[in-house]
Amino acid sequence: MLRLKKRNFILVTSLVVILILTLCSCGNKTESSDSGSGTSDVLLVGVDDSYPPMEFKDSDGKTTIGFDVDVAKELGKRLGKSDVKFVSNDWTGIFSALEINKFDVIISSVSINDERQSKHSLTKPYIANKQVIVTKKSTTDIKSPDELKGKKVGVQAGTTSEDFCRDLIKQSKLGDNGLATYPLVTQPFMDLDAGRIDAVVVDIVVAKYYISNNKDKYNLSWESSSSEPMALCFKKKDTDLRDKANKILDDMQADGTMKKISEKWFGEDVTKNLQ
Amino acid sequence: MDLNKLMTYMPALLEGARNTIVLTVISVIFGAILGLFLALGRLSKNKLIDRICWFYIWLFRGTPLLMQLFFIYYALPNINPTLTLPGQWIPALLALALNSAAYLAEIIRAAIQSIDKGQMEAAKALGMSYGQAMGRVIVPQSYRRLIPPVGNELIALLKDSSLVAMIAMTELMKVTNQISTRESNAAIYLPAAVLYLAMTTIFTVVFEKLEKKYSVYE
Numbered sequence: 090m091l092r093l094k095k096r097n098f099i100l101v102t103s104l105v106v107i108l109i110l111t112l113c114s115c116g117n118k119t120e121s122s123d124s125g126s127g128t129s130d131v132l133l134v135g136v137d138d139s140y141p142p143m144e145f146k147d148s149d150g151k152t153t154i155g156f157d158v159d160v161a162k163e164l165g166k167r168l169g170k171s172d173v174k175f176v177s178n179d180w181t182g183i184f185s186a187l188e189i190n191k192f193d194v195i196i197s198s199v200s201i202n203d204e205r206q207s208k209h210s211l212t213k214p215y216i217a218n219k220q221v222i223v224t225k226k227s228t229t230d231i232k233s234p235d236e237l238k239g240k241k242v243g244v245q246a247g248t249t250s251e252d253f254c255r256d257l258i259k260q261s262k263l264g265d266n267g268l269a270t271y272p273l274v275t276q277p278f279m280d281l282d283a284g285r286i287d288a289v290v291v292d293i294v295v296a297k298y299y300i301s302n303n304k305d306k307y308n309l310s311w312e313s314s315s316s317e318p319m320a321l322c323f324k325k326k327d328t329d330l331r332d333k334a335n336k337i338l339d340d341m342q343a344d345g346t347m348k349k350i351s352e353k354w355f356g357e358d359v360t361k362n363l364q
Numbered sequence: 365m366d367l368n369k370l371m372t373y374m375p376a377l378l379e380g381a382r383n384t385i386v387l388t389v390i391s392v393i394f395g396a397i398l399g400l401f402l403a404l405g406r407l408s409k410n411k412l413i414d415r416i417c418w419f420y421i422w423l424f425r426g427t428p429l430l431m432q433l434f435f436i437y438y439a440l441p442n443i444n445p446t447l448t449l450p451g452q453w454i455p456a457l458l459a460l461a462l463n464s465a466a467y468l469a470e471i472i473r474a475a476i477q478s479i480d481k482g483q484m485e486a487a488k489a490l491g492m493s494y495g496q497a498m499g500r501v502i503v504p505q506s507y508r509r510l511i512p513p514v515g516n517e518l519i520a521l522l523k524d525s526s527l528v529a530m531i532a533m534t535e536l537m538k539v540t541n542q543i544s545t546r547e548s549n550a551a552i553y554l555p556a557a558v559l560y561l562a563m564t565t566i567f568t569v570v571f572e573k574l575e576k577k578y579s580v581y582e
Contacts, residue, residue, distance in 0.1 A: 139545035146542045150376025176452075177542070178532040182438055186532065189441035189448055272530075275545040299548050 131172045132165040133192035137180040139273050142298045142354050143198045144175075153177070156294075156354040160215065161196045163346060164321070167337045168330075180247055181272055184209065188324055194334075195322040198292060200249040205322065210331040214318030214363040215338050215347065219293040220253045222311040223300065225281060231288050233311050237263045240287040243277030246270035249317060250290045275299075282306070294355065318363055370555055373543050380539035381559045387535060388522040391460035392468075395521075396514075398461065399468030404498070406473050417469070424466035430527050433459045437531040456528040464521050471513040475506035508578040515571030519564045526560075536560065 136144040136153060144155040153175040165173035176192045187195050187209065200218055201211055224231050231237065234257055242263060244250040251270055257263040269286055271277050277289040278299055289296075293312065300307045321338075323331040341347045347360040405417035424432065437455045441448040449455040479502050487497035526537035540556040 139542050141546055141548075145546050146376075148372055148546075150373040150539060150543050150546075151379070176532055177534060177538065179530055181530065182434070185438045185442075189438065189445075191452075191532065273541060273545055275548055275550075278548060279550055302548050 130170060131174050132161070132168060132170040132194070134161045134165075134173060134175050135178050135183055135187055135192040135195040136161075136175050136197040137183055138175065138177045138197075139275065140180075140198055140295060143292075143294055144196075156216070156350060157196045157198060159350045159353070160321075160341075160347075161194075163341060163350070164194075164196070164334060164337055167340070168333065179272060180245060180274075184322075187322065190324075193323070193327070193330070198294070198319055199322040200292075200317050201320050202249060202252065209325055210323040210328050211320040212323070212331055212334050212338060214320055215341075216294075216319045216351070216360050217316040217363055218249075218319050219316055220250055220290055220313045221293045221296045221309055223278075223281070223289045223291060223296050223307050224287065224310045226306060226308050228287060228308065228310070231310050234262055237267065237288065239264060239267070241267055241269060241285070243269045243271060243280050243286040243289050244291065245274040245277065246272060248274075248292075250292065253313075254290055278307075294359070297355070369547075370552075373552065374555075376539050376543065377536065377556060377559060380534065380536035381563065383533070383535040384522065384525055384537075384560075385563060387456060387460060387525045387528065387533070388518065391457050391525075392464055392518055392521055394457070394461035395464030395468050398465035399472055402465060402469035403472035403476060406469065407476060421466045421469055424463050425470075429459070429463050429524055430530065432463055433527060433531055452528075452531060452533045456525075456531060456533045460521060460525060460528070463524075464517060467517050467520075468514065471510060471517060472506070474513075475509040476502055478509055479505050508575065511571055511575045511578060515567060515575075518567050518571075522563060522567065523560065 136157065138144045138146060138153050138155075140155075142155055144153065144157045146152065147154045158175065161175070162173050176186075178186045178191065180197075183195055183197065184205070186192065198218070199205065199211070201214065205211060222231060222234065222237075231240065237257060238261075240263075242254055244254055251268075254263060254268050258265060258268065269277070269280065271280070274291065274295055277286065277291070280286045281289050288310070296309060300309055321331075321334055323334070338347075342360065348358045351358045351360045402417045402420060405413045406421075408414050408417075433456070436449065436459045449458065476498075483501055483505065484497055487501045488494075492500070525535060528535060529538035529541065536556055536559060540552055543552045544550050
């Protein structure tokens with residue numbers, strides 16, 4: 090009995106020591122991800138970093154890179170921040186996380202729509218986006234949204250691609266159970282591979298990235314004619330910061346920084362011709 | 365995905381795995397402490413304490429862990445901004461600890477109740493108070509019976525911790541998702557699964573050893 094007690098004592102003390110050590114080490118980490126709103130020296134940027142080439146991980150699996158990441162870094166610099174840190178939030182809940190202060194701004198391919206306009210403070214457009222339909226190479230009968238009737242379509246949940254498909258359902262161009270939604274943008278592509286769905290509706294920038302990675306697999310079968318601009322998304326109350334960012338975006342357009350970043354990631358300038 | 369590519373992702377995966385282990389161990393320690401009090405509360409003669417503990421266990425065992433995570437992370441700040449928990453670690457740890465406490469409470473209660481009634485009576489006959497009898501006689505004897513189900517709970521919690529990827533915690537599941545979207549290839553889930561298996565194997569082995577050691581006294 091005595092031996093058992095001694096052993097317990099050692100076990101408990103060692104556990105407590107481990108606990109304290111780990112808490113200290115986490116403490117450092119949480120400090121960096123604690124967010125002040127715009128007042129702190131670090132700009133905290135919310136990204137769904139599973140969205141190549143807009144925001145994704147480098148080949149080490151750790152560093153966040155992409156078009157939006159370069160824009161965010163430039164914005165941070167011009168706002169006079171000493172550093173820009175990225176918080177990797179799933180797309181599901183990313184807007185709630187912004188308003189509950191988990192980061193200062195979402196720079197993560199946020200397309201402008203009425204709902205987001207009313208609930209948050211969006212900047213002016215900084216890049217033009219479009220909805221496209223991607224199918225397998227072997228699919229030949231889908232050439233426009235009018236040909237989706239009776240087909241199964243996949244989208245990432247909570248995106249403007251989903252809104253696009255919901256509209257199609259309302260216009261009865263797509264069946265009620267013709268839509269499948271997924272948490273990650275890759276997942277509809279995987280389901281397309283597996284043959285469970287017939288087409289993916291997605292942002293053009295992402296579609297181009299995946300198609301160029303899998304040239305023999307996918308086809309860009311339709312591209313919307315109307316463009317869908319994207320903006321930086323600040324908290325509802327941070328209108329001052331938003332106005333500053335608007336000015337910075339103008340400057341970045343004027344001095345060619347935007348063009349440079351766009352050409353780096355897309356090989357062309359997709360930041361002009363914004364209404 | 366070829367081996368070279370996999371090796372370049374290994375450091376990121378291992379870092380994710382480390383966070384998974386830290387999450388699991390810290391939440392199970394806090395869960396066990398809270399669980400012990402809940403178990404004692406359930407065994408208490410005070411009807412009110414018993415009811416409160418019953419309600420807690422009923423609530424946390426009866427709702428999905430993912431929902432509890434979302435509630436703590438997203439809903440609390442909406443109810444009142446002062447309820448905002450900072451960062452990602454604290455809400456994740458809190459949800460996992462609160463959830464595992466409910467399960468561990470029932471495990472501990474069952475272990476205590478499995479000790480022969482005569483032990484309590486004998487301890488009391490020796491002049492011990494209820495607290496002394498619990499602390500010195502009953503609870504120590506329940507350790508061995510605790511080990512297998514606690515091992516189970518630990519392994520379950522380690523796997524369930526993958527859910528915190530949904531609230532912006534960078535652990536093994538999240539890292540795997542990020543790499544898989546980068547590669548537009550799901551093959552990375554296989555090495556990640558091997559890492560999970562390696563971690564649960566460590567716990568399995570440790571708990572088997574512990575069980576053997578404590579059996580010596582029975």
